[in-house]
Amino acid sequence: MNDWRYNSAHDLGLQTHQRHCSPSRESDLTTSVLRLGWLMAIRTILKCWNRLDIRGLENLPAQPPYVVVANHSSHLDTVVLASALSLRWRDRISPLAAGDYFFATPPRAGFSAMILNALPIWRNRRTGQRHELGDLRERLINERAIYIVFPEGSRSRDGHMHEFKPGFATLIAGTAIPVLPCHLSGSFTAMPPNTFAVRPRKITLQIGLPRTFEAVANGAQGWRQIASVVREEIVALSTRESSTKKFHPRHRYETLLLIARVARLLLRRRLHGLVGFRGAG
Amino acid sequence: MNSTALQHLFGWRTAFDHPVTADAVVCILAALVIAPLVIHTLARFNLISPKLREELWLRWKSWLWLTAAMVGPILLGAGWVMLAVAVLSWFCFQEFARATGLFRELPIIAVVAVGIFALLLANVDHYDRMYFALAALTSGVIAVITLPENRPQGYLQRVGLGSLGFLLFGYSIGYLGLMANDSRYRPLLILVLLSVELNDIFAYCVGKIFGSRKLLSNISPGKTVAGSLGALVLTTGLVMCMGTSVFAGTAMANDFSLLKLGLLISLLGQLGDLILSAIKRDIGVKDLGVCIAGHGGWLDRFDSLVLVPPAVYHFLSYELGPLGLNQPMRILTGG
16 A cells, blocks of 8 residues: 655745746646647637648657757747647646746736746846756656747847857757757748737748757757757758748649649630631631 | 526625624724724834734735625625635635645546536525535546546545545535525625634634643644633624524524534634644645735635535524525526
8 A cells, every 4th residue: 555645736835926937837727728728729820810831740759858949030939839739738838938028027927827838047147047947957857848949049130040049958968858940930020029910921830850969968068069950950941941942832822823823824825816716717 | 597586696785784794894894994003003012023013914914805805795796605605615626736736637626626616506506406416426526537547546545635625625615605595695604704714813812812732733733722612612602692683583593503503613613724734734834825915825714614614504404494495496497
């Protein structure tokens, strides 16, 4: 017979705002149901309004933990990536978000924590940041979480991908946790920084092959190496995406355009023919 | 739903029809106004430490919104009482679940949420038999719901905690909503809530003044035998005084019945407090939550209320006949 063990919530005893900002925060039924509704609604909206196109879904690992790394140019990026993952893992998906923005006020922190399940990274706090990332690494491993990370540190103001800050590599260096490089395109035009309206522009998400960095040491050099490798893979994805865009006939709108051109050509020929026939008569 | 039922559920114009309701509300408001003056005076003459002063201020601020949250629905109508009771049940259960770790068992939590919602519907519908049946039905579903997971490890623990949580915080507290179906629910609920809350204060004050012998030192080191006996005497006295007006013209309007009611409320109030203390000691936490400043969590404030409502309901039903019989029944489901 086993003794009963109570495993209280890790955030028991924290005030509401403290709990929202804590990396030891745990989900419950209420937040789980809220997230389910939110993700289902967001999926539908992105599909209809932004014609969201997700490629490489077969590359997603079957089980957490893993880390999704992507380029960042819009607030939409987080929801696009979260909506691409299985609803089953909704309480394990945590975007790592800027604490000084997403957790600045209690209402914003409440939304970020309860709906987005975001975890804060305090960009302007020099002291304690290593400890913070250590906590996040521990949570990733122990609670089999899925992190969404944007290593550029902030949204790109010109739509182009910038250099990666190596700090995120602390989470995965020397572990068997897979990293999933992803490339997002279209989100910058759909919702650029400093705007709140979402334009009906097409968004494409390209998911790359997962890879691990088990052999890379958890040190400054290793982090830089990981950041550089992951960035290169995302750049490769973007190149592949633009090349497939040019020549791949599967694209709905290109196909429609092609059909319209062919139809117009045929119609014109037919009309010419008719005119020619009549003219000849 | 006919106009009588609608009036009973949401009719706030009759809020002060019963003299006890009006008098009790005035007394409560007066106490809330006087309390800061007393705290200020005590602090001014250095009769209390700054730390205690700060704590008393916190408690007083919390009591402001707690009073509004408790008295407001009673004055607004029975429907609001039922809703408030369901919300309180859910908050209490959530705290219990977070403290015990049960909150990770989402299927059980979902069943308890549905059970509390069903209790609310049974209360609004005024369908007593449905309410009574929900204890067995919900416990049964809790026992069954995790079977498909094919995970026998911890089965007894999760089912035991789920059933205990539902019975104590959903079903038992939900009886307050069932009592709201009686035509004199306003003075009755004020009597129950006021006596339960004052029972705590009486035990604390008497214990501080006369207490030396501990009641159950391992479960609750702060509680004394003198405090417990003092609360028993004072709360019973309070119930007898208020009860004379609340139950005027009924079979309960005699000293012996009111004495029994007073003893019942005081005894079960203290036992509820001890149950939650035992749970806290077993888990190893001081407070079950932090949402009420100066008090702790919902269960730290409403622990004494856990056992009282079903006992009072059935005692009154035994003495007066089934409560709420003079009101329309099954107003939603018909029949």
